[in-house]
Amino acid sequence: MFLKTLTVAGLATFEIYAAIPAGFAFGLSPWTIFFASLTGGLIGVFVAAFLGDKIRAIFHKKKPSKEIAEKKHPIILRLWDKYGMFGLGFLGTVSVGAPISIAVGIGLNTNIKKLAAWCCIGVITRCIVFTLIGWYGLQLF
Secondary structure, eight states, X not given: OHHHXXXXXXXXXXXHHHHHHHHHHHTOOHHHHHHHHHHHHHHHHHXXXXXXXXXXXXXXXXXXXXXXXXXXXXXXXXXXXXXXXXXXXXXXXXXXXXXXXXXXXXXXXXXXXXXXXXXXXXXXXHHHHHHHHHXXXXXXX
């Protein structure tokens, strides 16, 4: 059970969309899935936010420009233009994931602490909604 929970938390570090169905496939309780995916998702936010500059420096020598961010992630950039920090942090996290939202935020030179706070709120919302969808979806069968 511990390894299954740890696997769900590890998957949630990168993508919650994979972690929650894996938890249900492992036969874990919804509360265990929720807390494991929430823990993994929040760890992913903080790793991406506070170690993102260091990780990027390993792979890239120069900081990506706004034009590069526009080409790679046009949906998130539209969220940024329309909704600002809320759109990039919360809506970006709910739609495509926190690590991608934070990576684009670093490229746009946003305030990382505020962005991380909105991403945490997005991770909590996403974990609640998708765990409930998974639980009630399985109840239909």
